[in-house]
Structures are given as C-alpha cells and as structure tokens.
Amino acid sequence: MPSQSTRGLYLEPRSVVFVGVPRRSGPGSLNPVDNLKKWAYQGNIRLVHPHVSEIAGIPVVPQVSDLNGPADLAVISTPRETVPGIIAECGKLGIRAAVVTVQGFAEADSRGADIQRLMVEESRRWGVRILGPNTLGVSNAFSRFNTSFMPMNREEVPVGVVCQSGVFFVGVKQLIGGMGMGVDVGNACDVGITETLEWLGSEEKLKVIALHAEELKQGKEFIRVAEQVSRRIPIVALKTGRSSEGAKAAASHSGSMAGEDRVVDAALRKAGMIRVDETQEMADLIQAFRKLPPMKGPRVAVITLTGAGGILLLDAMERYGLQRAQFSDGTLDAIQALSPEWMPLSNPMDIWPAVMKNSMKTGYGAALKGVLQDPNVDGVFCLTLGLESDEQKSLGAEDLIGELAEKYQKPVVVWCYGSRYDDAAARLKENYAKALPVPSLERGIKVLAAMARYEGWRQRCN
C-alpha cells in the first residue's frame, strides 16, 4: 500500500479509528459513525471505548494500544486531560494523523491552554499531525468521508471550505450554499489554514473556495499560497474579528490574535482573494463563481420591466464599483423598433412598453440577445416576473433568459419579482446552469462587482 500524504490521510483515509465515540448511535446520539454509514464510507472503521464492546454493529476495543495495527486517521473525542496520552499511543501504533474534536483547550481556560501545549509536544515527539482541537474535522463528499459528530448531508459540489469553526459545516446551506470538501481547523494547534488551503487549492474537482479565518498565522506563507490558489480558482474570504470587540472574542475563541485589520485587508486583496464582510455575501459569491462564466470587465447591461428597478440598480452599481455599459452602435436599433415611439431606450433598458406593444418573448428576447452580443457589455442584469401560472404563460421570461444565457458566455443574474417569484427563480435554478437567480437587486450587483474585481486581478496577474 503506497504511503499517503498528510492531505490524503485527512481527506481520503483508507481507515479510521474513533477514540471516545458515544455509546449510543442513531438519532440524537451525535455519533460520527452514523454520518459515515449514511455517506457509505468504504474504508475500515474501528472504535475505542472503555466500557462497551460494540457500537452501531462495529466491535470496540477498550484502548488505543489494543488496536491491531495503525489506521490512516484517528478521531479523538475524550476528556481533555487524556488527549496528550492518546496522541502518544497513536504515535506508538504508527498512526500519523489525528483530529481532536473536543473543546476545552486554548479557547477555554489557562489549564486548557497548558493541555494543548502538552498535546502539541506529544504530536511532535511521535510524528502525529493534529487537526484541531475544538473542531468538526474534515468532510469530503467525493471520498464519502467526514469526521463530524453533527449530522451532515453529502453533496458532490465543486466548493471547498477552509474554516475555523463547525458552524460552517452545520450551517453550510446558509453560509456557503453547499460544500464538496471542507476542513475545520478549529484551534489550529498544528494543521493550519495555510496548509489546508494548499490542499484544497490543488483539487481539480473544486471551482471555488470559501475561507473563514479568525486568525491568520504565518502571514507571508499564507499570502504566497493564497495567491497561487487564486490564480487558478477564486477564494472568497471572510476574515472575522474586524471590530475591537470581535478581535478580543476571537482571541478567546480560538486562543489566538486576530491581527491589525487594515494590514490583513491589504494583504488579502493583493493575493487576489475576494474579501467579504458578511456571511450572506459569502454564500452569494460562492454560488456565482460556481455557476457563472467570468465577468471580464465592469460594464453591466440592465434589462428591466420597471424604471424604478433600473434606478435602484444604477445606485447599487455606483456603490459597488460597476459601470453602466454604453451600448455599441446598432444594439439599440432593433429593440427600439419594437418599442412605442414615445419610449426612448437606453441602459437600463425598460422594455415594458415594448412587451405591451408586442409580447414578452419578442420584446425581452430581442433586448437580451442584443446586449449579450454587444462587445461593450461584460455582464447582464435581468429583471423578470414570477406570477401565477396562468399569467406566467404570457409574461414569464425565465426560460428565454436561461436559454440565451446558456448560449452566450457572459454572466447573467436574474431578479424575479411578483407573487410567484420563487417559482420562477426555482425554475431558473433547476433548469439552467448559466443564469443565476438573485434574491435582491443589490445582491445581484454585489455578485457581478466581485466577479469583475477577481477577473481584473487575474488578468493583471497572469
């Protein structure tokens, strides 16, 4: 059997031993073995528990030294005082990698910090790498492996996550939108953000990485790795502890310093990372980078059915650094012919009068096709209706938008409004890969702006 890299030991272990697994399994037990069974993990699972002989149908041995040989990975969840000794036992057995899930270390009190130091000493002495403590560990939908004691769903999506808290695993739906591969470094006493970012950054299956950090150690090395990864795929970074109160709390949460925020900010930008301030923006950008073709410049065309919507978008474009596209000669001519003579078209292009004069299909179709073909347009924002099915037959444009977005390789975001806006958005999401429904006008603009910034950095860099 070829020896695994550290990356492989964590993300694709062929065998795992859980030390300190709960006695019970099944609903409410928070037993990580349940997750592995649900995910149909194909590797070997062994369990260590002092008081029971079987858990979830798997035989149990009382201590690590009773195991018949090593495993690729040990997952440790025993009272904190016992962990340094268990690390040593793992090392003696030839186990080279461990996840320490339990809390109560440097993030808690000074006694916890002392134990964490001892644990790191044992880890160095015996050559056992440690992920954690205070972590849910790793999750890899592609290898059907995870170490989380909180329930997890498996999704083979091209999204990597490097984080410093289990909330990004448990709350992955809202915070990220979906995760194919993730590492929670917790207190990061050994395996840290830089190393795991490098693991995920070289992963061909991933198209975007979400990074959550409370602290960035080894600044230069981190920036080197981040820049290298960013040349290939975008990193959306949520660096918390920006506020003075938040920085103090970060120090106590993961037992570390958050760093001077302005310095951090400049470094992240220089390395091509897309920094976000708020969690919702992170989820929005991950979806956008995952789905949309590159936004090659800042010039946006807006197709709208409401003048007020167009104005709201212009306000947002200025706020977030995008430009109103100046259409090429000829782009407006074909569409202007469909509009009443009293309605002069520009950008935002209010095509409601043209729709009333002709039909949604004719009016919207001509407008969208026109701007997608225009070389002065880098991305398109569409406003469209989602009404009851009877009305939607004549006034729906989501299929039209989805099909045209598929054909021309430019990012298209879509805001659906009306009594059944959610149906229209769901239809777009399910049936079309290249048109992204956005929940608000401004969120769509923020998405396009971040994509344009990233592409600008990449063009300057490569």
Added chain:
Amino acid sequence: MPSQSTRGLYLEPRSVVFVGVPRRSGPGSLNPVDNLKKWAYQGNIRLVHPHVSEIAGIPVVPQVSDLNGPADLAVISTPRETVPGIIAECGKLGIRAAVVTVQGFAEADSRGADIQRLMVEESRRWGVRILGPNTLGVSNAFSRFNTSFMPMNREEVPVGVVCQSGVFFVGVKQLIGGMGMGVDVGNACDVGITETLEWLGSEEKLKVIALHAEELKQGKEFIRVAEQVSRRIPIVALKTGRSSEGAKAAASHSGSMAGEDRVVDAALRKAGMIRVDETQEMADLIQAFRKLPPMKGPRVAVITLTGAGGILLLDAMERYGLQRAQFSDGTLDAIQALSPEWMPLSNPMDIWPAVMKNSMKTGYGAALKGVLQDPNVDGVFCLTLGLESDEQKSLGAEDLIGELAEKYQKPVVVWCYGSRYDDAAARLKENYAKALPVPSLERGIKVLAAMARYEGWRQRCN
C-alpha cells in the same frame, strides 16, 4: 350620502369607473376588473370602452359622457393624447378623483411632458384630482379595493406603502413582505408623496410605513408630515437616485429631479425616518417593526452555540452601532453553574458546552431567561439549530425561544442554522409573534440597530 374626503375617494371609493379597460378579462388579460372581483370589492363598478358592450359580465358604455352620473373614482387607461379630454369629461360629470395608469407622459418624451401639463390644467379647471400618470394606483386590502392591472394578492397586514413605482405593488412580497394599504404616486403630477403619506400615517390599522421615493418635492411640508407620522409609527424610507447615474435616470423615469443626496439624508433622519440603502433592508425592517416590541436601547445579548457566530455578531454590532450588553451582577451565575468549569461565560454567551453537559432545554432556557430579565439588556440575538426531525427533538430550541420572547417584552431575533434551518424558522414564524427569524447574522443586527435608532429618536422627540 356624505361627501368623501380625497383620501376616502382613493382608498375607500364606493363606486369606480374604468375608462379604457381591456376587452378581454381572465388570465393574461391584465384587466383590473379581475383583481376587484378576486378581492370581492363591494362597491359599484362601471366600464367605458368604445367598441364592446360587455366585459367580464359588466355592461359597458362607449364614452364617459354616457355614464349615468358620477363615481367616487375614475381609473383611466387610454392613449395618452385622449387623457386631458377624459379628465374634463369626468369633471363635467362630477367625478372628483382619477387614477391615470398609462405611461408615455413626462417620464417618456417632450410630447408626453406637454400632454401631462395639459392634463394638469384640465384637472385644476374641473376640480378633478389626479394620481399618476404612470402608476398602478391604489391598493387597500381592508376596503377590498385596488386599481392595479397587474395581479395582486389581498393581505390585511398592518403595513402601508407609499411608492413611486408599480414594482413595489407587483414585487411586494420581496420588497416589503406584505402590504395592507398602498399608493403608487407614479409621476406625481398632482397627488404626491406628502399627501399620501399623511393619509396612511393617520391610519390606525397600520403599524409601519414603507416609503419609496425617487424625488421629494415640497421639502418643508414633506418633513413636517413625515415627522408627525414618525412620532406615531416608523417610516422606512428608500430614497433612490443617490448615485449620479441614478439621479439622472430618476429624472427621466418620473420626470423630476432627485435632489442633493446629503441634504435629503439629513432631513430624513431629523424627521425620524429610518433610511435604508437597499431593498432587502427595507423588507427586513418592515417585518421587524411589524412584529417586535420596541428596542429601547443599543445593548444586545447574544445566546450562541458557536463561538465563531458570536464573533461575527460582534463585528456586525460595531459596524451598525450596537453595543455588547454588560450583564448585571448575578445574570451569569445561574448559567455558569450549568456550564463546564473550563468554559467561562460572557456575552456572546456560548452555551454549547452547557447544552452538552445538560440539555438544550435546560442550558438554552436558563441562558435566555437570564438575559431577557436583565435590565442591562435591550434586545436579544439567538442562534439555534434546525436539524432533521429526529435530532431536532433533543437539539431544537425554537419553541423555547418563541415562548420566552412572548413572555418578556424585548425584541428577540433568531438565526436558525443546520440542514433544516428553514423548518425551524418557519415554525417560529407561524407559531410565535414576538421572535423574528432572520436569514443571516448581519441582517438580524441591522434590524436591531435600526429599531434602537428609531426608538432613540422617538424618546428624544416625545
């Protein structure tokens, strides 16, 4: 029959005549009569159309002069050149109020601006008030009346809307969250924002007003009315055309000037209005003011199951002007006893270790009750799990939160996370009036911050 006020003619008309109604009715016809039938409007409906004798079972006369007497309100949707003449005919018949829904006036070309001027002259000459043009008109769920040709749902919710675009009627779900009573002033050639804000501001059924304006005319009078209304109920104001591009577009959309934004901003704040920059914030604040008790100061307590979540909230609190509550002596003692000794509690209060040591009910219940009773706490942010039903039995806290929020009169916002976060949020929304589920950490903080700012203004003012 007592004569109606202008407000009554528009919002509670006893009779209405549609001039220029579509020939067809039913799905896809965009016939406003369909809305009135769906809403079971109890007043008298008459129709004017030159070429048909019946529409949707209602007899039709060829022109306004053929009507047998006046109506409280005329809704006009005929080609723009004909409108001034129709206004005159309405006046001759004794009709005192009209809605002009059609487009093609000052927002379009110079010919449209000329016709709009003519229309206003006729309106003054004959004493006919005009709402519009370029508007969906009015909507009043309580009187079962609306003039919209776009399909509308009726909801008797305590939310008023004054807007300058039909997108707030059609997109009411996403932009406002629900509307009980609304007026779209469109180009505002006669009836304007100030007057309609006064109508809605005195309405006992309303608890909050959403205001969308592209332009604010009669500055002093507007501010006087807004301040008067704000003393009673909050006004959430989205004033668009902030950007230079947006201001230009606003001028063309409603044919008016947007005004110097900094001046506008200062005036709105002075009058107690809550100004928002983005549509999503408007919807969030409307829901919060509609549901939650007042936030009497800026001091927030956080109950969390994740340290990282607490740090994100501290960052957001500093960004939006809230404070971390300093608990009174004794508040932490009872909860600290439930937590492992290695876990020192503070604010944000990470009670995951206490939950693991005891149970969700014991740990979360003691913590939330403690902070709600603390006089140093003005509002509470709860983080809670939404998992599959089996796990939710032991780890769900939404009922607990809903019940305690009901008991103590302090605003409680709740962020649910986990694979079934939406179920937990829906359960809170449906079963409990006083705990507001929020879609992201930062959006919850923005809500509390705006509520605290409004209450601060009101305390200084009253």
